[in-house]
Amino acid sequence: MPAPGETLLIEGALVYDPAAGGHEAVAADIAIERGRIAAVHRLADGTRHRAGWAGRRLDARGKLATPGFVNAHYHSHDVLLKGFFDPEPLEAWVLNALPRTYPPRSREEIRLRTLLGAVECIRSGITTVQDMVTLFPLDADRVDAVVGAYEAAGLRAVIGLQAANVSPLDTVPYWRETIPAEAQPGLLGPAPDLRGVPEPLGLVESEFRARRDRHPRIRWALAPSSPERCSRDMLERFGDLARRLELPVVSHIYITKAEAVGARLRFPEFGGSLVALLKATGLLGPRTALAHGVWLSPAEIEDVAAAGASVVLNHMSNLKTKNGVAPIRRLLGAGINLALGCDNCSCSDCQNMFQAMKMFVLLAAVSDPRAGPPDSVDALGAATRGGAAALGLAGELGRIAPGMKADLALFDLADPAYVPLNSPARQLVYAECGRGVDTVVIDGAVVMENRVIKTVDEAALRAEIADIMPAFRADAAAVIARNRALARHFAEADARAWAHDLGFSRYLAA
Ligand SMILES: [Zn+2]
Structure with missing residues (x-):
């Protein structure tokens, strides 16, 4: 279990910034203390803050940082x-x-x-x-x-x-x-x-x-x-x-x-x-x-x-x-x-x-x-x-800014989805499929780094799931068979419900 409160400096990330329009990212270091973002240092303003950093450093050059x-x-x-x-x-x-x-x-x-x-x-x-x-x-x-x-x-x-x-x-x-x-x-x-x-x-x-x-x-x-x-x-x-x-x-x-x-x-x-x-x-x-x-x-x-x-x-x-x-x-x-x-x-x-x-x-x-x-x-x-x-967490989550919880995702900008990098926002939404997610920080703890989950032994998890699946599949098969026997009755009820006119529709006319 990751301990909250890790002191972490994420160095040299390109930071997604919706306040600046979302289509350009700013190179910055993100300082994290006690599970929260303590500061976002733009590299254009210099790197003097790095000198006194006593905690862990994470090299994020070539990575795009977004809020988790x-x-x-x-x-x-x-x-x-x-x-x-x-x-x-x-x-x-x-x-x-x-x-x-x-x-x-x-x-x-x-x-x-x-x-x-x-x-x-x-x-x-x-x-x-x-x-x-x-x-x-x-x-x-x-x-x-x-x-x-x-x-x-x-x-x-x-x-x-x-x-x-x-x-x-x-x-x-x-x-x-x-x-x-x-x-x-x-x-x-x-x-x-x-x-x-x-x-x-x-x-x-x-x-x-x-x-x-x-x-x-x-x-x-x-x-x-x-x-x-x-x-x-x-x-x-x-x-x-x-x-x-x-x-x-x-x-x-x-x-x-x-x-x-x-x-x-x-x-x-x-x-x-x-x-x-x-x-x-x-x-x-x-x-x-x-x-x-x-x-x-x-x-x-x-x-x-x-x-x-x-x-x-x-x-x-x-x-x-x-x-x-x-x-x-x-x-x-x-x-x-x-x-x-x-x-x-x-x-x-x-x-x-x-x-x-x-x-x-x-x-x-x-x-x-x-x-x-x-x-x-x-x-x-x-x-x-x-x-x-x-979820009642406004002001805690959703932005990379001082005072916010340190929940972040880092994307690998070498992935074809970002080559060339024209707009972080558009490429995250239209080109990313999940392949570029590289490193994830939650509550200041690095839970995935370079695509390796640090908190869970995934091979052991897969083996344990394989062990329970025969019994689960047998139960699921029985449930599905029971419901399949009633399929035409569900369909008949649906047809009767769908015949109602609600005065609006969420389907396109064919
Ligand atoms: Zn649901």
Whole structure:
């Protein structure tokens, strides 16, 4: 586990500077003390500061330094399912990745999958991840496995223990009608024995209180899965916790058209709006980050903006689960803080902010051919400062400036993506694919250097994962077979939901 507080001088890097336009980089030394950036010395001003430096030095000549990326929406629970699926509608995929549908996983499997996801993030220049992790059953041992893995990897994590208490049969429109009655009791698999398992929100609060000051890189968020997947009582209790503990709130909202249709059908008292439901339960405010928002209506976008909440866009998973494209230009126009996420490993299937940034810029063209934002500098802002602000870490993360946490990525400028170097911003967003990430610093600790992860023995990790995969694959095969047998019923429910006219669409007309 890297100790925070390393004293480090990163020498001679070209530093990405959005304040200077983003298209030129300034050669500088970055001085790091006690996990924070102490100074950024421009080399044009001389190198006298180097003479008295007593700590470690890292030669960064030929490297481009950027703030570490914030992966603002992710789930570590299905890391082992990457590569299992091709695109399919979310309603057909989701039960395959839902921990509740699997036999409870061992603490060791949870540790290994969390570590593997953390390594992938670090290798992609991600220094903070918001892990909206579902642990089933949710207990202190399993939480400990997740926290321990992030501590060991050295990745900064904002952990939200995802909770829900309404059956998908009551949240996904038309599943009650279309799924045969005899299949409904076993939809989520055999009923587990939950005797002795603590009540979720009580455990969320007690875990937060027990662990909040334990490690500087671990933060906490409250994570109702999605407004419609929690009872009114559970949402109000989350709202009460958010007020009392002053924690950020992360929630999914409107990934699919079916979710928007379901809201209209199920919540007439809130005008059919999940945003109104969040507001009524105290869960919509400046500390709220809503993931996806593909099917937010124009009026709801204004409500989210008025509340000062953030939206975390996840274009890769939205497209892989056939949900259309979030209204990027309208969200920007409303002045909403936007962040970017890479979402589940089985509907994305990678933790790669370069793909997320490129999609963010390019997919704006789906709905609006006019010139205008977002551009490459906007994308880098959403992937760094936007994510930090969404998670309540504005002022701590997202910039290379004195006083900020020392979370940085260094890129190898010898990579073809940067030859010739014309614009750091544009080449990071349009040309980089992750290949150039060379060195990563988190909290002042060098967690990857010259592409070697310093905190995790990757060969041992691969071997340990190979050992657990036969049992995992057998369980996954059973879950997937159970769901495949219901595929035509999911499709029938989808067709009925999609037939509704919401007055707006997130699909292009064919
Ligand atoms: Zn998600």
